[in-house]
Amino acid sequence: MKNPLFIVWLIVAAAVTFAAARLIDNSYAFFAGYVVLQYIVLATAWNILGGYTGYVNFGIPAFFAIGAYSSVVLHKLVPMPLPLMIVVGGVASGLAGLGTGYLTLRLRGTFFSIATLAMAVVMQTLITNWTFVGGSRGAYMIRPAATPYFGLDYIQYLFLIMLALSVIAVAVARAIEHSRLGYGFATIRDDELAAEASGVPTLKLKLIACTLSGGFMGMAGAPLPYYVTYLDPASAFSLSYAVNTIAMPLIGGTASWLGPVIGAILIGTLQQVATVTISSALSLLIVGLMLVGFVIMAPKGIIGWFAPKEKAGGRVP
């Protein structure tokens, strides 16, 4: 399928999703749906670096929180429409991704992962000690009661924005996958030495992947302060963001754009349902058990079940 056609389909799917949520006509549907959509963006963003190039990033909360806290700063300094804040948050965390990449990409495998984990800790310490954004006390965000657009109430507006972000993230991920860049990323995942010998500028491509991945994570985080209305470092840097975001592509499958989407919808929805019906503490347990199950039964994720035998886990040209 050509990219423009794919984007049309994505938009249709998004419109159907929004219409369905409107039909349910319960603002909790939007609250819960927002979280699932947020994880589609996060998981897709993680997969650009982790799935395509094979560099496992544990620093998700750092990028996510950079986006969230950039909105807090903007809210206090120069109030602007939320979509603009998302752009700023994305640029800020994209730059953070670029910097992290530059400092850590000479490390490989586990060493890279540990460095990103350390980065998240450093970032949390910085934010906790920055009183302008509330420090460890946290920051309150008063969100407008309604939006100027089509009389939507604010949670519907947030839902719509996150829906648009997931469409963009998925479209970008898929476009990369089928491009020269995607082939380059895959060579890095397979064998960096051979990639260089085949003319692939591995460092440059890894930096591009880091920047894109970090940028989308920040964009997913930017609306967070308006969603929770109270943001503190402990929740913005929560470990559950890292665990969920890594588990979703692994369960869905990392080789293509569809894997993170399936994983995010499946686990995100399960967690929301469990939160309402059983207990919110159960959500991480669900992820943990599913991850163990899938590692054993479907090491290539759910899409691995459906891929043609010969190309299982490979790239679909």
Add this chain to the structure above:
Amino acid sequence: MTDVLLQVSGLSKRFGGFVALADIDLDVSTGERLGLIGPNGSGKSTLVNCISGTLRNETGSVRFDGRVMDALPPHQRTRLGLARGFQLPRPFHTMTLAENLRIPMLYVVEARGDTVAGGVDSRCLALLDMVGLADKAHRLPKDLTQIEMRKLELARAMAAEPKLLISDEAMAGLSHHEIDDILMLLIRLNEQGVTIIMIEHIMRAVLAFSQRLVCLVAGRKIADGDPQAVVRQDDVVQAYLGS
């Protein structure tokens, strides 16, 4: 044949206190078939790694096609026309054979601003056909035998349209017949104008192939010249057979 394509001068490389290469000088002319021999651990692969940029040499320099390459990362050297095969084949294992060959075309030929003659897809097939793997174009490397893997490695190096090809022990572990197969391939490539450096332990192959032979022992070049003369040289015999 007087045109110098690759010029290595005064190249040294040490790992900690161990001197892997000491003051190597080596000229390779355009169109030449050069054999590089030496006992295990004599520095052959290290020399290849320094020439192709995987390792950085401490002293000396590598000039290729009139350019000093010392500061260039490996991918830029490949783009300038220097391709290598790895001693142990390193295919991109999640990609089909055709996709494996596509990478150098996308990242070397097209990155130079050239277009691949006849289009990328048909060129991939033509290269696979040249090494006898056309029927497996859409299989994954894990389905290949050892010799097919070596051939894929060669084909991928050729997909970058190099001026100089360095083949690092492409024949180790292969049968008599398979060695002849690869030898034929390399000679055919040379006839198409590609300069080739062959690193090999199998003397029969090296002697059949090389127009000139260089011998490294313990990081030093001890012989350089006519293959038949080099293999009769006393210190070369001594390095291989002991005194």
